[in-house]
Amino acid sequence: MAGPVTRHIGVQAAPFDLAVEVEKLTKGRTDIGAVVSFTGLCRDEAGQLSALELEHYPGMAEDEMARVVDEAEQRWPLQAVGVIHRFGLIRPGEVIVLVVTASAHRVAAFEAASFLMDYLKTRAPFWKKEHLADGSSGSWVEAKAHDDLAAERWSAAQAFSKG
Amino acid sequence: MAGPVTRHIGVQAAPFDLAVEVEKLTKGRTDIGAVVSFTGLCRDEAGQLSALELEHYPGMAEDEMARVVDEAEQRWPLQAVGVIHRFGLIRPGEVIVLVVTASAHRVAAFEAASFLMDYLKTRAPFWKKEHLADGSSGSWVEAKAHDDLAAERWSAAQAFSKG
Amino acid sequence: MVKLVYFAWVRERMGMAEEMVELPASVVTIADLALWLAGRDEGAALAFANPEVVRAAIDKHHVSPQTPVKGAREIAFFPPMTGG
């Protein structure tokens, strides 16, 4: 690999721009072959949802995201990694989270991006509360068992590869 | 799913802009939860490469890309799909190929994007010739066995799921 | 004194975002602390009604219920995370 991995980790209320974030990580480089991005957006749940309110644990959110990125860098030959997670009130159609991975080869970029999202979902201290279109404050979004399973498959993969 | 899948397939000499292409597929929608993009770029191979020349089979390239997208749409609940492949002379750091997938959920978006890239590599009629930094015309890039294997795992997955 | 911080519905049920407490000697682990907090009032009892659901962090690192609290400066309790 040519030098250290470029990384950007952000926890912010403001929206982000996909193109700007990808540019930050890849501009001027000629050794990157593959860039994968994942953007998570707020859905309106067939019109029922007016917004999501994202609460986070300041300090731990950044730390935990850095630890997840560390782990991805250890597992895959990455050249650049960006992770941004928003907090505050987010409307349907707006972005919530962004993961960008860059590598010489596509499989590393795809796997690392998928891993980062699975781990962010289960380890980064963020919580979603629903605000409903009828003006009422809905409930806290419940964690999904399939998200835990998605994260666990990476542990199984590691155990297997070490086996 | 809310109506037909938005799709954009392009075979072009001109570069493309990631943000513009994602915007085309997702603008004004509030039912999309996940967007995955894959961008393939020309690497300089540690300074040895001055450009890649991409030859394609006009007509068949578009048709085959459409068939690959059809297959992805049958396998995953996608809301939007974009695939653009460039031809002609492409310099290190420039984009070659773009895949964008949008879905309500992240796993479908990730898997479909990965599938599309594996299939484009082995089925879309494009060929890369190297132009070397020393001014000589290098050789045609050889197909990689691991690309065939990457594409074949999706057939195995299908056979398995059909039981 | 240790700082306790609460998030999401744990915060709502506790009725506060944070507090400073002096832990009794009987509280050795995170599980002990959750049990002790649950005994304080109705809101806390509700927050820890299913203690196995509530997650914890010590000094901004995830920990298990069996982790000792000794030496902690900040202990957080929160529901399973739903970001991403």
Add this chain to the structure above:
Amino acid sequence: MVKLVYFAWVRERMGMAEEMVELPASVVTIADLALWLAGRDEGAALAFANPEVVRAAIDKHHVSPQTPVKGAREIAFFPPMTGG
């Protein structure tokens, strides 16, 4: 008459991008056609030196060597693809 088109190193070795040919009755499949072309000249012999490496398409659909050529309007020969 059928149109034959060549790409990448198959095109370079054939010395042309396309041609119109009248196929003899002995040419039934894609494999027969490759063998027939290989016998024409040195460049073609080189292009089809390892016939199992050369891929083919009939009317812009991938086909196997065993596919009959009857009814084809356009037959393409090319190396394994390296796009993406």
